[in-house]
Amino acid sequence: MEWTGLNELREKYLAFFESKGHLRLPSFPLVPQGDNSLLLINSGMAPMKKYFLGQVTPPSKRVTTCQKCVRTPDIEHVGKDDRHGTYFEMLGNFSFGDYFKHEACAWGWEFVTKVVKLPEDKVYVTIYLDDDEAFDIWTKEVGVDPSHIVRLGKEDNFWEHGSGPCGPCSEIYFDRGEEHGCGKPTCGVGCDCDRYVEFWNIVFSQYDSDGKGTYTPMAKPNIDTGMGLERLACVMQDVNNLFEVDTVQNIMKHTGRIAGVTYGEDAKADISLRVITDHIRSTVFLVGDGVLPSNEGRGYVLRRLLRRAARHGRLLGIREPFLYQVAETVVHENAAAYPDLVEKQSYIQSVIKAEEERFAATIDQGLQLLEQRIAALPAGGVLSGDDAFKLYDTFGFPLDLTSDILEERGFSVDADGFEKRMKEQRARARAARAAGMGAAWEDSKDEDTPETRFVGYEKLSCAAKVAAIITEGERVGLADQGSTVSVVLDTTPFYAESGGQVGDTGLLTAAGVCVQVTDCRKSPTGRFLHIGKVVEGSLSAGETMQAQVDAPRRRAVMRNHSAAHLLQAALRSVLGTHVQQAGQLVNDRHVRFDFTHFAALTADELAAVEKEVNTAILSALPVVTRTMAVEEAKKTGAMALFSEKYGDVVRVVQMGDVSKELCGGTHVDNTGKIGLFRIVSETSVSAGVRRIEAVTGTNVLELLRGQDIAIKEAAQVLKAAPAELPQRAAQVAGELREKDRVIETLRGRIAAMQxxxxxxxxxxxxxxxxxxxxxxxxxxxxxxxxxxxxxxxxxxxxxxxxxxxxxxxxxxxxxxxxxxxxxxxxxxxxxxxxxxxxxxxxxxxxxxxxxxxxxxxxxxxxxxxxxxxxxxxx
The missing domain is CATH 3.10.310.40 (Diaminopimelate Epimerase; Chain A, domain 1)
Structure with missing residues (x-):
């Protein structure tokens, strides 16, 4: 076999399976799409689950991928040895009811022995204990020496996860030689030592398990394979671990140059080098896929990785932000397979640098507090959960970082106590949210209440039946005048707050009855809650009423929502495609749009964005809304939010050739109806997230009117005509500077005398x-x-x-x-x-x-x- 670089191995694998009729798909994002069961993609099969379960039709019955993956359960072990890591790439070939064992085994052997040319006498195959079919295929058809076939039990060679598709598997091992073995007479395939390395798993999904021990043969079995790219590279490059693979080693050397250390010379420094190298690989790909540092979910995973790596930089003597510099090498080493990293490099480095700077501002204070607490602990003592939570909440120390530091000093942390404090904090947050949402109704049963039919896309008024009335947290049949109520209707034109668009306001009326609706929201089961007050008569359940939305207010909201779509398109055009929506609020007064970007926009950039939006408005583009399957919508290029959960059928809102987004909100039918668009402010929300506030339509006129009044008042105070304000302001500023100079001189003389x-x-x-x-x-x-x-x-x-x-x-x-x-x-x-x-x-x-x-x-x-x-x- 010949030494082969990691990037070359990736291409050889994908090209080989393309030659076998497989469709090469790009790596799916690390953020799962349409799958809330996973926080991050952690295997090559994970994005394929929808195809194996029959939820979505695959683009081809044969698919091959190299999938980027992140796993963090063992994050505390990363660096302490050379085996653990959080980021890796998984090569895979998949058959969705097409070929099965014969082809999978033959092609696996062909790739291993003919393409990468591993010596046959060094390659071993394991099979499930009772899988005689696989044994015959490997030995009689493929030609593997029977002495190189090892039968293992269910724990090792049967892939199963609860109920659903499952089956036996074959794993391929490479013998690295006796010098890597444990020396025991029993040493062989399956031994825990470093001699036999498993690098490829071929799963034969041929049964449907009920999860209780019953396995039904599938009519169309599947093939699901996974081969660790880094593991294969270790074999092909004859190195001991992933940190010595060519591309990974180059990343490590960059850190070494910054720190002035060399890998292999000091055990403690090696730990830090491994932590930094692994974590920066994960970090670059996470940020590239839209994840930003935060204190929950994926953002917390990213923050943990970054801050753990930053601390290990300090252990190497690096005091300034440096991870963003190493990120450049990560991008360079992966540019061929992931060109999007090159496009987003500046953004990725900005995100990383900002988080480094944020952590640097508090780490010394946090370490000082931790040192004080450690000094008070007895030998082998335990840091309290309260102290660990304070380090997290005040200084941004993730629990595993605190645990790492304590472990290095011979101490531990009360993780249960920390989690208790975290739960208390979450409970307080939930209670605060519930206080404004009507918690009693959220907890009540409403199965007997019909689902609300929304007709607000087409009309702003309709007849509706009162399905339920809630007042003071209780469901009632009658509400008198003066009562504050939440009314559920069987049909409504009122838009319920969602997707950043506020709920509609308006009136519910019948003979002698009027309810003033001040908000509209959804219950957890999707019923529309018309929140307001009975201002006339008595409201009865079962009564038919006329539901009337406040039309001028709704139209103003629609103008702002449509402008938000144009704004996102303009931001991506001016700043780059790394821009993603990070939140929005559209009401009748303004649009507030949060987006991923790390630098404040310059005056020229703001002007360019504003100009693009107004150009689209003045072009009077038709706004077309279509309903389609979510997968079809994404294929058309419609933008979707990673954080948004979409149903099987979605609405796609398209504005000419400028914007196309998945959106359930209400919009104008022509961009010309937006009138005008004016940016009011651009500010920072958090690390990596900016916010633009803007107005449209008549609100632009109100803004201009207010500015005109302010200009006239300022001119009057400065005794100048409005047109002379710049010159007069400059003159006054100069006079004030001169007075400040005189005051400072006099103050100096007084100080000298005193x-x-x-x-x-x-x-x-x-x-x-x-x-x-x-x-x-x-x-x-x-x-x-x-x-x-x-x-x-x-x-x-x-x-x-x-x-x-x-x-x-x-x-x-x-x-x-x-x-x-x-x-x-x-x-x-x-x-x-x-x-x-x-x-x-x-x-x-x-x-x-x-x-x-x-x-x-x-x-x-x-x-x-x-x-x-x-x-x-x-």
């Missing part, structure tokens, strides 16, 4: 020259100017001054160079003094500031300074 007087009144305290004074009408900046000058003029000086700023006591202190050498500490002296006045503060040995509350005790506070100096050991 300094001379203070120095003359200095008191000898041991080797120190102590100066204390209360300068009542001086703020902290003025005090600092004087203390700094005294410190520079007299090396043995210790000066503490008090003043008043905004009705509060302020202090400033400074110590000369020689005074500091002799033990004086401005921060400590000031901390004690400020405490006497009910305040606090501190600072460096040579300079400090503080604040206080009780002005009557300033003299006492200043007197404490002399006592503090006398206590200093010479």
């Amino acid at each position: 300094m001379d007087a203070l120095l003359a009144a200095a008191k000898e305290v041991g080797v120190f020259r102590l100066i204390t004074a209360s300068l009542k009408e001086m703020d902290v900046d003025g005090l600092r100017m004087i203390t700094d000058r005294v410190r520079e003029s007299d090396p043995q000086a210790v000066i503490v001054l008090a003043g008043m700023a905004g009705g509060k006591v302020v202090f400033a202190a400074a110590c000369g160079k020689e005074a500091v050498k002799n033990g004086a500490h401005a921060g400590n002296l000031l901390r004690t003094a400020a405490k006497i006045t009910g305040g606090g503060g501190g600072g460096r040995p040579d300079s400090a500031t503080a604040g206080g509350r009780d002005a009557s005790r300033v003299a006492e506070a200043l007197q404490s300074v002399e006592a503090g100096l006398e206590a200093v050991k010479k």
